[in-house]
Amino acid sequence: MTDGHSDNPANAIPAVSSDSSAAPVPADVRPSANHHADPPAHELKEQDSIGRLMPRPTYMEHLADSRDAMFHLNRRDSSELERYFHGPRDMDKHSKWPIFMRMHGSVMPKMILPLLCVAAWSTLITCLSHYFHALGINNILLTVLGFVVGLALSFRSSTAYERWADGRKYWAQLIQTSRNLARTIWVNTGEREGEEGKVDLLRKLTAMNLILAFAVALKHKLRFEPDIAYEDLAGLVGHMDTFARDAHDHERLHPKTKSFWKSTGEYLGVSFAESNPRKMVKRSKKPLGHLPLEILNHLSAYIDSCVKNGTLTSGLHQSQAITMMSTLNEVLTGTERVLDTPLPTAYTIAIAQIAWIYVIVLPFQLHPVLNWVTIPASIVAAYIILGLATIGSEIENPFGQDVNDLPLDTYCRQIALELDIMTSTPAPKVDDFMSRPDNLVLFPLSQSGYPEWKSRSVEDIRAALKAKIVANPAPAPSDASTVVENVSFKASKDSV
Structure with a gap:
């Protein structure tokens, strides 16, 4: 991807469209071409996805670097400390610290200012009560308010986690449906002979890219990132005529640098600093x-073309493909429901007010009993109460950039890797893997391969299958072969 300020007309790649008069794709919507000299021909392996010739030794390294840059663009230039407190959490990292000592994933940074306020307030009440006039109140208020606060926080936590779990279920459904639809396209959709077969193959690859593009576009939509020129998306859908491409604005990809105070306020969870x-x-x-919906329209058009040209003839597979397209639409609708239907504002405000009232009144009730210990006791109680409320507020939107939000980049990377695995080889043919000599059809009881068992009678095979029940479940390889051979010989002798 270019930096969004290139004026080189060579970088403007025409859109692939049936309309020959379509406007060219902006330069910063498509990956830029390589302007370095090409290596010698004997060092070339193949071209990468944007037409650059890669040297043989570095081709796989380039793919790995490109994939890492694609899905970690936003975190590439950040410091280790920022990544530690900025999410979503990296699922590949493992910490050996005890859980209660871990900071990664904790809401502690957002609790600093509230705890300082509680410390100052409890100190003030304690000093006034100790040096001037006792301000203690009856502990019955602590009991009543504690019961109400417990109910409020329980309701807040349960509803927030339900939304978080719903978001994870929808993305799990998206991954599952992407696998099934990709398998239907790659394995069950045929390829014609000659030049038409090449067209079918390229169309299948384009459809696989659209499956990945749907997941990536959904991720950006759920994060309110409306552009199309993101590095993990431009190469997948930059060739299509979409509203997002027409509305492309490179300024959205290069926002103004935040001031120190604004960045600090967002880090500490100050509402006035949040954008x-x-x-x-x-x-x-x-x-x-609506880019994800437009991608589904293009996928539906591809499935319809496969039915018309006879490459997808099975009615069962046609029905499965249409059903999976509907499932992707259900995932889209479901994630939008989770995003756009938060806890009603009245509940959110009331729960926050109840929690703060309890924390403010707490020093008045603790001082007659704890004296100076009221200060640390109030801080601990505030951390528990306000911490649970903060967690509920953070996971209420599971698709954002908080540490505890869902790792959508990881899910998209998983789909991309699985699609690459699927397309790395042609659709399997039964004869190619069934009839191999190393196909041990009766493993572990027999080390004989498929050709040897094929030369035997059906009675021998069924006798061997019966022997798997009565024989040792995990015998040594030589013993298993002996058992099966003896049973097979006895069965054939009895039949004679």
């Missing part, structure tokens, strides 16, 4: 459309 996540959507000067 509206929908501001890029609201500021768009052109219709943004």
Whole structure:
């Protein structure tokens, strides 16, 4: 991807469209071409996805680097400390610290200012009560308010976790459906002979890219990132005529640098410093459309073309493909429901007010009993109460950039890797893997391969299958072969 400021007309790649008059794709929507000299021909292996010739030794390294840059663009230049407290959490990392000592995933940074306020307040009440006039109140209020706060926090936590779990279920359904649809396209969709077969293969690869593009586009939509020129998305859908491409604005990809105070305020969870996540959507000067839905339309058109040209003839597979397209649409609708239906504002405000009232009143009730210990006791109680409320607020939107949000980048990377594995070889043919000599059809009882068992009678095979029940479940290889051979010989002798 270019930096969004290139004026080189050579970088403007025409869109692939049936309309010959379609406008060219902006330079920063498509990956830029390589301007370095090509290596000698004997060092070339193949071209990468944007037409650059890669040297043989570095080709796989380039793919790995490109994949890492594609899905970690936003975290590439950040410091280790920022990545530690900024999410979503990296699922591949493992910490050996005890759970209660871990900071990665904790809401402690957002609790610093509230705890300082509680410490100052409890210190003030304690000093006034100790040096001037006792301000203690009856502990019955602690009991009543504690019961109400417990109910409020339980309701807040359960509803927030339910939304978080729903988001994870929808993305699990997306991964499952992507696998099934990709298998239907790659294995069950045929390829014609000659030049038409090449066209079918390229169309299948394009359809596989659209499956990945749907997941990536959904991730960006759920994070209110309306552009199309993101590094993990431009190469997949930059060739299609979509509203998002027409509304492309490189300024959205290069936002203004945040001031120190604003960054610090966001880090500490100050509401006044937090920006509206929908501001890029609201500021768009052109219709943004609905990119995931438009991708589904293009996928549906591909399935329809396969039915028409006879490459997808099975009615069962046609029905499965259409059903899986509907499932992807259900995932899209479900994730939008989770995103756009938070806990009603009245509940959110009331729960926050109840929690803070309890924390503010707490020093008045603790001082008559604990005296100076009221200060640390109030801080500990505030950490527990306000911490649970903060966790509920953080996971209420599971698709954002908080540490405890769902790792959508990891899910998209998983889909991309699985699609690459699937397309790395042609669709398997039964004869190629069934009839191999190393196909041990009766493993572990027999080390004989498929050809040897094929030369025997059906009675021998069934006798051997029966022997798997009565024989040792895990015998040595030589013993297993002896058992099966003896049983097979006895069966054939009895039949004679």
